[in-house]
Amino acid sequence: MELPPPTPKKKKSGRRQAEPDLLGNTIPQPHSTSVVRFAGTENPRYLRALHALLLRPVPREHLDRVAGCSNGPDLIANLRELGLGLTGLPCSMIDDHDQDGRKIKRGIYHLAEAGRRAIHAWLRTRDKKAGE
Template sequence: MDRPPPGERPKKKSGRRQAEPDLFEAVVPAANSTTAVRFAGTDNPRYLRALHALLLRPVPREHLDRAAGCSNGPDLVSNLRDLGLGPTGLPCTFIPDRDQDGKKIRRGVYHLTEAGRRAVNAWLRLRDRKAGE
């Protein structure tokens, strides 16, 4: 117990109980934490094929077109982002590459982030649970 310095009176305790500080008063996310992503889900077979390809590995736009069966992958990705994945859950990374003529290009590669992958998997589990009822 701490004693007051000599010559000072000890502080009296009031009869009131002091409010304890809240442990979670000012929650600040860690610098390396991920942003929460909530995927609303879809019944569109084209979107489901695209999600399946994205769950397997990062895919360039051309591969996404073939896997989903469409000719406008960026629009498909935009629609998936509108369903809740957003650019946080489904970003496009530009990779330096060369085209068939040898010119330098930046190839767009779509991939699910960890937050996007968790959101899609959570939606799939929920969908499977509802289908089993």
Template structure:
């Protein structure tokens, strides 16, 4: 039996400024995005935010959790309250429809800055209600 030779990792050149391990690392200036969420008292929005803090949600889940029939409009309203696209995103993921065709469906999720903005607003809301 012939022995398989293991591939040796490529060595980094001495003058190279690129990291070979973390090629997509961002500097702190690129990752600290400030989002200010204005808040809401709308029960549908509150149900959707609570669920989005727990997990990413496809449109059908947003509809059923919030109790509405137009999830994209609800998401648009939350973005208009300060979350914007950077705080509340939609990832298109591959899926299969009921006829077996390949489709892409949207899954909504809070980004790190969006999550921090909602949590900050929830803390302020809790302080105001305790007074």
């Protein structure tokens, strides 16, 4: 007597569900985005930088002007330490030319999907706390 094949479990959402390993640690599914948890900040300079990054990818020079700082890479490093990491806030190097016409690689900071979701989640919790 043959048993019918097992029916797959229904998912509650469209996301891939992580499965725990033997020690209870979750193993992400293949092709899933990594989890980024942003701790948040009240620093006005960081908030201006995050606002610019939510709008579009920005080069270092633009980030310096928008945030009001002179060391954009340090500002990015601090945002990464707050939980965005390299996964949530990567830097892409693109071919460009400097003012003398020499070929260079220009760094463009942008929010990955995981970083964007983490910032929006933090903003939602911040808005809830402000409304209380």
